[in-house]
Amino acid sequence: MRKIIEIPVGDLMSAPALTVKPETTIDELTRLFAEHEFNGLPVVNDLRVLVGIVTQLDLFKLHLLPYPRFIPVLENAWVSSVGAVMSSSVVTLYPAEPAIRAMALMVEYRIRTIPVVNDAAGGKVVVGVVTRRDLTAALKAETGG
Secondary structure, eight states: OOOGGGOBHHHHSBSSOOOBOTTOBHHHHHHHHHHSOOSEEEEEOTTOBEEEEEEHHHHHHHHTOSSGGGOHHHHHHHSSBHHHHOBSOOOOBOTTSBHHHHHHHHHHHTOSEEEEEEEETTEEEEEEEEEHHHHHHHHHHHHTO
16 A cells, blocks of 8 residues: 555646636536536646636625626626636646655645646647545555545
8 A cells, every 4th residue: 555655646646637727607617517417627728728717706706796686787897707707827737746745836836636747749748637536545545544
């Protein structure tokens, strides 16, 4: 039984990752979150290069915007797609990094999903994601529970 400190993120990640694009509609994003048990989705361009991350919390914040019924034109202009609500600053990991690093980053930044990437000429290409659920399953296997 390997210990969590010895397991590379690439062995735990979900791959290929379900991703969205900046132009993905909020309706489509809502559907994806409802159909899948993911908390966050990497946002990629046409070359699968990471440009951001969008979470269920981002979607919730959108619905808490103050007074949306009074600014429908503005609302439709800037909150109709993932690009308007995603975070462009993303914590990432490489497949060879230890799972314990993923745990540390999740605790430090209070995040649930980390895109796993490889470097490419155009930027960081998403190859998978690692989640709290993935890490918890690894811990369970480590303890025999």
